[in-house]
Amino acid sequence: MGFWGGIRRVLFSYVLINGIFITLQTKEEVLLDMRAAGGELGWLTWPLDQGDTPGWEVVQRTLNGSQFYTYSVCNVEGREQDNWLRTTFIQRRPSASRVFVELQFIVRDCNSFGGAPLTCKETFNLFTSESDADVGTTFHKSLFKKVATIAPDEITGKNDMRINTETRVVENLSQRGFYLAFQDIGACVAFLSVRVYYKSCPSTIKSLASFPETVAGGENQVLKEVPGVCVENAVSVEVPRIYCTVDGEWVVPVGQCQCKAGFEEKEDSCQECEPGFFKDSESSGKCEACPANTQGLKSGALSCPCMQGFYRAPTDSNSGPCSGPPSAPRDIVATTTQLSAGKLLLSWNPPADTGGRDDITYNVECQRCEGAVCQPCGEKIRYDPSGTGLRDTRVSVSELDAHLNYSFTVEALSGVSMFASQAAPRAHRPPSSATLTTSLHYTDPPKITTMRLVERAPTSLSLSWDVSPRPRVQSRPIRYELTYRKKDDNLDVTTYIVLILEKSSVKVSDLDPDTAYLFRVQALSSDGSPGGSSMEEQFETLSDGHHTPNRTAIILAGGVGGATMLFIVVVILFLRKRRRNSHTRQGPEDTYFSSPEQLKPLKTYVDPHTYEDPNVAVLKFATEIHPSHITKQKVIGAGEFGEVYRGSLKVQGRKEVAVAIKTLKPGYTEKQRQDFLSEASIMGQFAHQNIIRLEGVVTKCKDFFKHAMIVTEYMENGALDRYLRDHDGEFSAFQLVGMLRGIAAGMKYLSDMSYVHRDLAARNILVNNNLECKVSDFGLSRVLEDDPEGTYTTSGGKIPIRWTAPEAIAYRKFTSASDVWSFGIVMWEVMAFGERPYWDMSNHEVMKAINEAFRLPAPMDCPSAVYQLMLQCWLPERSKRPRFGDIVSLLDKLLRSPDSLKAIADFDPRVSIRLPSTSGSDGSPFKSVSDWLESIKMNQYSENFSHAGIVNMDQVLQMKNEDIKNIGVRLPGHLKRIAYSILGLKDQTSTLSVFAV
Ligand code: AMP
Numbered sequence: 001m002g003f004w005g006g007i008r009r010v011l012f013s014y015v016l017i018n019g020i021f022i023t024l025q026t027k028e029e030v031l032l033d034m035r036a037a038g039g040e041l042g043w044l045t046w047p048l049d050q051g052d053t054p055g056w057e058v059v060q061r062t063l064n065g066s067q068f069y070t071y072s073v074c075n076v077e078g079r080e081q082d083n084w085l086r087t088t089f090i091q092r093r094p095s096a097s098r099v100f101v102e103l104q105f106i107v108r109d110c111n112s113f114g115g116a117p118l119t120c121k122e123t124f125n126l127f128t129s130e131s132d133a134d135v136g137t138t139f140h141k142s143l144f145k146k147v148a149t150i151a152p153d154e155i156t157g158k159n160d161m162r163i164n165t166e167t168r169v170v171e172n173l174s175q176r177g178f179y180l181a182f183q184d185i186g187a188c189v190a191f192l193s194v195r196v197y198y199k200s201c202p203s204t205i206k207s208l209a210s211f212p213e214t215v216a217g218g219e220n221q222v223l224k225e226v227p228g229v230c231v232e233n234a235v236s237v238e239v240p241r242i243y244c245t246v247d248g249e250w251v252v253p254v255g256q257c258q259c260k261a262g263f264e265e266k267e268d269s270c271q272e273c274e275p276g277f278f279k280d281s282e283s284s285g286k287c288e289a290c291p292a293n294t295q296g297l298k299s300g301a302l303s304c305p306c307m308q309g310f311y312r313a314p315t316d317s318n319s320g321p322c323s324g325p326p327s328a329p330r331d332i333v334a335t336t337t338q339l340s341a342g343k344l345l346l347s348w349n350p351p352a353d354t355g356g357r358d359d360i361t362y363n364v365e366c367q368r369c370e371g372a373v374c375q376p377c378g379e380k381i382r383y384d385p386s387g388t389g390l391r392d393t394r395v396s397v398s399e400l401d402a403h404l405n406y407s408f409t410v411e412a413l414s415g416v417s418m419f420a421s422q423a424a425p426r427a428h429r430p431p432s433s434a435t436l437t438t439s440l441h442y443t444d445p446p447k448i449t450t451m452r453l454v455e456r457a458p459t460s461l462s463l464s465w466d467v468s469p470r471p472r473v474q475s476r477p478i479r480y481e482l483t484y485r486k487k488d489d490n491l492d493v494t495t496y497i498v499l500i501l502e503k504s505s506v507k508v509s510d511l512d513p514d515t516a517y518l519f520r521v522q523a524l525s526s527d528g529s530p531g532g533s534s535m536e537e538q539f540e541t542l543s544d545g546h547h548t549p550n551r552t553a554i555i556l557a558g559g560v561g562g563a564t565m566l567f568i569v570v571v572i573l574f575l576r577k578r579r580r581n582s583h584t585r586q587g588p589e590d591t592y593f594s595s596p597e598q599l600k601p602l603k604t605y606v607d608p609h610t611y612e613d614p615n616v617a618v619l620k621f622a623t624e625i626h627p628s629h630i631t632k633q634k635v636i637g638a639g640e641f642g643e644v645y646r647g648s649l650k651v652q653g654r655k656e657v658a659v660a661i662k663t664l665k666p667g668y669t670e671k672q673r674q675d676f677l678s679e680a681s682i683m684g685q686f687a688h689q690n691i692i693r694l695e696g697v698v699t700k701c702k703d704f705f706k707h708a709m710i711v712t713e714y715m716e717n718g719a720l721d722r723y724l725r726d727h728d729g730e731f732s733a734f735q736l737v738g739m740l741r742g743i744a745a746g747m748k749y750l751s752d753m754s755y756v757h758r759d760l761a762a763r764n765i766l767v768n769n770n771l772e773c774k775v776s777d778f779g780l781s782r783v784l785e786d787d788p789e790g791t792y793t794t795s796g797g798k799i800p801i802r803w804t805a806p807e808a809i810a811y812r813k814f815t816s817a818s819d820v821w822s823f824g825i826v827m828w829e830v831m832a833f834g835e836r837p838y839w840d841m842s843n844h845e846v847m848k849a850i851n852e853a854f855r856l857p858a859p860m861d862c863p864s865a866v867y868q869l870m871l872q873c874w875l876p877e878r879s880k881r882p883r884f885g886d887i888v889s890l891l892d893k894l895l896r897s898p899d900s901l902k903a904i905a906d907f908d909p910r911v912s913i914r915l916p917s918t919s920g921s922d923g924s925p926f927k928s929v930s931d932w933l934e935s936i937k938m939n940q941y942s943e944n945f946s947h948a949g950i951v952n953m954d955q956v957l958q959m960k961n962e963d964i965k966n967i968g969v970r971l972p973g974h975l976k977r978i979a980y981s982i983l984g985l986k987d988q989t990s991t992l993s994v995f996a997v
Pocket residue numbers: 636637638639640644659660692712713714715716718719763766776777
């Protein structure tokens with residue numbers, strides 16, 4: 001019976017809140033305890049004078065051996081009873097408005113008195129009266145309010161004793177104290193105990209918030225909201241709260257306090273992180289172990305400082321690991337990509353130790369060394385994409401000079417490199433950079449400066465020549481191609497003898513005495529590309545009748561006298577007197593190449609039509625490939641004769657190469673087959689970096705009718721016009737001029753071989769992965785049949801008007817000079833990123849404009865020097881146009897000093913974009929934004945405009961450059977095109993006059 005014992009009791013109960021049991025404690029504060037008082041209580045009884053029927057009395061009793069006082073009354077017979085027992089004044093605690101009254105009592109069974117008296121009762125009443133002061137013995141019944149009638153659960157008989165316990169609540173107390181009173185109305189009752197108490201929620205800590213002891217509320221405050229305070233070193237966003245129930249139980253804690261940074265929760269308090277641990281924010285999390293390369297010496301750490309030699313980058317989180325600077329990049333190699341462009345590709349492997357970071361970038365530093373003297377390369381060289389901040393482990397370096405040693409230092413950097421360099425001078429750190437010293441293994445194509453006669457004999461001539469620049473001792477030897485022929489060979493058959501030599505002198509033997517010979521020597525650079533050749537020099541043998549000429553001997557005994565003869569080639573040109581029909585090409589027999597310095601080149605292109613049987617020409621100039629060595633993979637284009645495939649070629653002993661395969665579709669005539677294969681006969685005669693290379697042909701297969709094929713090197717990026725259109729604005733002027741330089745070099749080679757292309761246009765230039773451009777499309781009939789740009793002229797021929805020089809259109813004068821005109825158009829196409837020359841003007845309008853001296857205007861952003869060259873190519877007088885050799889030299893010069901490309905030619909948006917950009921094709925203003933975008937070929941941005949709410953042309957006219965960018969036009973070329981077009985729209989004066997030159 002615990003309640004007999006203490007004044008305070010704490011009761012535990014369990015409440016289920018939101019599915020979680022929380023332990024709640026209840027505290028009882030006792031205001032009055034009859035038993036615990038242990039003596040006379042001095043309670044008031046009423047009425048005071050009761051005669052022989054006493055009312056309530058104090059009786060001392062013994063229960064289970066212990067003595068105690070009870071109040072009892074037992075007037076069960078006679079008149080009606082009204083006996084009151086009133087407690088002493090019970091002081092109330094200010095917040096306790098609700099008290100519990102617990103009674104232990106026994107009630108005697110009325111029947112146990114034998115013949116139950118009429119007045120005997122088995123219940124009594126509980127009353128209460130509030131007062132702000134103790135009223136002493138003053139007692140007024142009327143001041144008391146009834147709380148309850150109390151009946152026993154069990155009544156006591158004659159010989160047993162049954163104790164009842166009943167608790168009643170007295171609510172809404174508000175005055176300083178109160179009295180309880182028990183009214184007896186004729187029962188036999190004894191109180192063993194009367195206990196008055198109230199309940200409170202004990203002080204507690206929940207969710208790191210402490211809540212004070214709180215007296216439970218009453219009827220009108222069933223849940224008392226109690227604010228709490230975060231424990232030391234804990235904080236919370238909102239004030240933590242909890243509710244105290246009427247039963248003195250805490251329920252529903254709201255809000256959570258969290259330990260500050262450097263502290264973690266332990267047993268309802270926040271305690272410092274131990275050394276080696278940290279916590280960087282206020283949270284309910286635990287302290288974490290210090291990360292890699294950090295140290296934790298103190299307790300309560302918010303973060304762990306870096307160990308020596310390790311750092312955090314500004315962007316690193318303070319709580320993350322520390323890292324060290326990277327070690328040096330490994331295995332730097334330099335590979336030569338485009339020798340002639342002075343270009344190297346540097347590549348390397350990432351550092352072995354990244355210092356634990358993934359933000360490694362690289363800076364490349366260049367030193368140029370002449371002998372032992374090195375100095376920074378500075379602005380002289382170009383890096384692509386950049387010399388600093390590289391993420392890739394490669395960079396292309398260009399504008400390098402031959403003959404120099406370069407030293408490239410590649411430094412690996414990371415977000416912490418700058419701290420590392422501040423902390424320790426470079427000498428005291430492990431190196432983060434590696435250096436490679438290299439030089440370009442090429443020389444500018446060497447030129448022969450002078451050729452002289454050293455010794456003369458009747459059957460031999462000793463010659464020597466000078467070469468510039470002089471070959472260096474260690475570099476790969478230059479070789480020389482010496483070609484000679486008798487001066488007055490009969491015109492039908494000219495015999496050229498070609499010697500490949502490794503020295504700059506030779507004794508040529510077995511010559512005819514007293515005969516004039518013409519010699520020409522050409523240097524071949526180490527990569528095999530030909531350099532400039534010498535003038536043709538004439539030397540005569542001495543006269544001596546003893547020697548008889550012997551042609552075979554001449555051929556076989558070409559190189560003697562110290563020169564190393566690698567091989568001898570004999571070129572015999574049959575200069576047929578037969579006049580070529582109008583469809584065949586004409587050599588450059590016109591005045592264009594007939595100036596005295598421009599002697600005919602030695603190697604001349606042979607027109608396959610000069611062969612009686614064109615099949616013989618194919619055999620002669622093209623290698624036969626077995627079809628089993630070819631695999632077709634995918635159709636990539638359509639030619640006049642059949643599909644063009646991408647495929648691969650695997651010939652024994654050679655590694656597999658990607659190829660393009662042109663096929664001849666079944667059902668062709670023999671003439672068509674010959675025309676088809678003529679392209680191979682022509683291409684097979686060329687060997688130049690910028691001419692598409694013939695791998696071979698398939699003509700002899702058993703069912704060759706199905707299989708005639710021409711196999712060429714594969715050019716990954718396809719036709720140039722299309723490629724540029726697809727990459728509008730993506731290349732710099734320098735890159736575009738680099739492409740033109742390649743095309744010009746290819747054309748120079750062709751013109752040197754007296755080959756006239758006749759259909760030079762960007763669509764007939766192919767581009768590979770390295771952005772190298774190669775001239776293609778050599779079919780004899782292709783201008784007639786194949787080219788969709790070809791237009792029938794009044795004479796019945798088919799000519800691509802926009803690309804063709806006026807004299808070639810007017811009277812079919814196709815020459816290298818007319819190819820130069822076409823090259824000018826190609827220049828324009830390239831600089832305009834594949835724009836159609838003369839836009840949508842008709843062929844007739846184009847011819848008329850040209851005749852009236854109008855020329856294409858400069859494309860957007862076209863360097864002035866480049867545009868000037870175009871205009872030169874379009875000079876009406878063909879002999880005044882530059883030659884391909886001049887063009888190559890000029891473009892080389894521009895590329896060598898890129899600053900020369902900075903001056904931009906005047907540009908008129910109204911004509912350069914497209915004439916009708918100021919209005920629709922019918923001359924009226926554009927009706928819709930999409931019509932306008934369509935006209936400037938920018939309709940891919942239609943959605944961008946409509947999303948941005950630009951739906952009519954008035955709005956377009958208001959747009960500023962920023963607005964165009966903001967709606968999502970990012971490519972610089974496109975941005976300009978749209979911006980310029982808007983400019984043009986604003987200025988309605990569209991005119992052709994700007995064509996005038
Ligand atoms: P052609 O008949 O030579 O004009 O070729 C038709 C199309 O096939 C060209 O426009 C190119 O797209 C493609 N093509 C021709 N030759 C090659 C090649 N060697 N490499 C890649 N594509 C080629």
